[in-house]
Amino acid sequence: MNKIQTFFLTIILFGCKASEKQESFTDKGLLWTVNWSSDGRYIATGGNQDTLRLFLGKNFKREKNYPLTNTITKLKWHPKDKKLAVSTQISTDKAKIIDLENNAIIVLDSISKDGARGIGWNFDGKLLAVGDNEGMLTIFDKKGNIIKKIDVKQKSITGLSWHPKKNTIVTVGSQIGIYDYENDNLFNIKPRNQEVLMLCIDWHPSGEFFVTGDYGDFEKNYPPLLQFWSANGDNIKNIEKSKLEYRNIKWSKNGEVLATAGDYVRLWDKTGDLIREEKAKNTLWGIDWSPKDNRIVTTDKKGRITIWDINLNIIKELNY
Numbered sequence: 001m002n003k004i005q006t007f008f009l010t011i012i013l014f015g016c017k018a019s020e021k022q023e024s025f026t027d028k029g030l031l032w033t034v035n036w037s038s039d040g041r042y043i044a045t046g047g048n049q050d051t052l053r054l055f056l057g058k059n060f061k062r063e064k065n066y067p068l069t070n071t072i073t074k075l076k077w078h079p080k081d082k083k084l085a086v087s088t089q090i091s092t093d094k095a096k097i098i099d100l101e102n103n104a105i106i107v108l109d110s111i112s113k114d115g116a117r118g119i120g121w122n123f124d125g126k127l128l129a130v131g132d133n134e135g136m137l138t139i140f141d142k143k144g145n146i147i148k149k150i151d152v153k154q155k156s157i158t159g160l161s162w163h164p165k166k167n168t169i170v171t172v173g174s175q176i177g178i179y180d181y182e183n184d185n186l187f188n189i190k191p192r193n194q195e196v197l198m199l200c201i202d203w204h205p206s207g208e209f210f211v212t213g214d215y216g217d218f219e220k221n222y223p224p225l226l227q228f229w230s231a232n233g234d235n236i237k238n239i240e241k242s243k244l245e246y247r248n249i250k251w252s253k254n255g256e257v258l259a260t261a262g263d264y265v266r267l268w269d270k271t272g273d274l275i276r277e278e279k280a281k282n283t284l285w286g287i288d289w290s291p292k293d294n295r296i297v298t299t300d301k302k303g304r305i306t307i308w309d310i311n312l313n314i315i316k317e318l319n320y
Contacts (some may be wrong), residue, residue, distance in 0.1 A: 003292065028070075029301065031047035031286055031304075032048070032072060033072060033073060035075040035129070036057060036077075036297060042055070043057055043288075043305075044298055045305060050070055051320075052067075053065050068086070068088065068091070071230075073116065073117045081101065083100070085121065086119070089114060094108060094111060095107075095111050095115075095116050095119065114133040117131065117133065117156070118131030118157045118160035118171060119131070123167075126142065127140070127147070128140065128144075131157025131158075131159070131160045132156070134156065134292050135154040135157060136150070137171060138150075148256065152186060153186070154171070154173040156173050156174075157171045157173050159199060161202050161233075164203055164207045166182075166207070167180075167181035167182050169271065172201045174195060174198070176189040191225075191235075192214075192222075196214050196215055196222055197265050198212055198214040200248045205254070210229050211251075213227075213245070213248075214227075223246065224246055225239065226238075242263055242266075243262075246262050247262055248285060248286055256269070257296075259288075260287070263283065264279050264280055265284060267279050267310060267312070270308075280300060281302075287299075295308065296308040304317060
């Protein structure tokens with residue numbers, strides 16, 4: 001793929017010209033995603049560096065590398081097993097499941113050739129959803145067999161989150177899509193009067209509401225919003241705080257604190273009030289909590305991995 005083709009593919013995938021002014025999505029240092037395993041043993045991270053890396057959760061030493069061509073967009077550990085789900089785009093490597101227990105890799109077929117940005121396991125780990133860049137939601141079993149494929153009626157899916165207690169999926173892209181897997185029912189919500197690209201979504205652990213973060217539109221002076229929604233899709237609260245887009249968001253396991261990644265790492269309570277914030281050295285992209293909710297890990301556009309305590313003091317910085 002030449003430079004001109006890469007440029008236009010980037011515009012299509014991200015749906016917003018302003019994004020090219022904010023970030024270079026082909027920057028080899030950029031780390032899109034980070035995910036801490038449920039047993040606390042591993043931290044997985046990846047992005048544009050042609051390698052998926054595992055670090056140990058206790059001492060943060062590099063443990064293992066998996067060669068994967070640019071770009072790793074999302075990583076999700078299985079809730080119980082040593083399986084890591086991986087989504088990619090602009091890559092010769094397809095989305096896959098890495099099984100550390102059996103040292104096996106399962107390729108996930110029938111994903112858009114343009115790749116995917118949304119991936120996640122359901123609450124009991126029996127189902128895996130992949131949301132691709134053509135707006136298709138594909139459901140697999142944990143062995144990688146296709147169960148169902150759904151058109152969510154959007155240009156692309158940029159993020160998804162399963163309900164913590166039942167098989168309902170919320171997707172984001174140009175709109176919010178709520179899909180009931182058991183009843184095969186989908187409805188979409190227009191989140192703002194202006195069409196903006198939504199980037200991230202996370203259910204609250206109670207299952208009573210979810211939160212979304214978007215890009216805004218800097219050319220039209222539409223600020224990025226953090227939005228709270230009821231389980232039925234009713235808008236509860238809109239927050240204008242960040243000067244940059246919300247790249248990723250994640251609730252603590254106990255549901256007390258929401259962590260968001262952007263120009264700052266910010267912590268919010270359940271009602272959307274800001275608890276504290278800390279300016280990042282570079283724009284943050286990936287964010288996650290340790291299983292005990294006493295550590296936060298972030299990744300940024302320059303390849304820095306940072307471990308924070310709950311007061312947002314830096315514990316350690318890791319080089320990719």
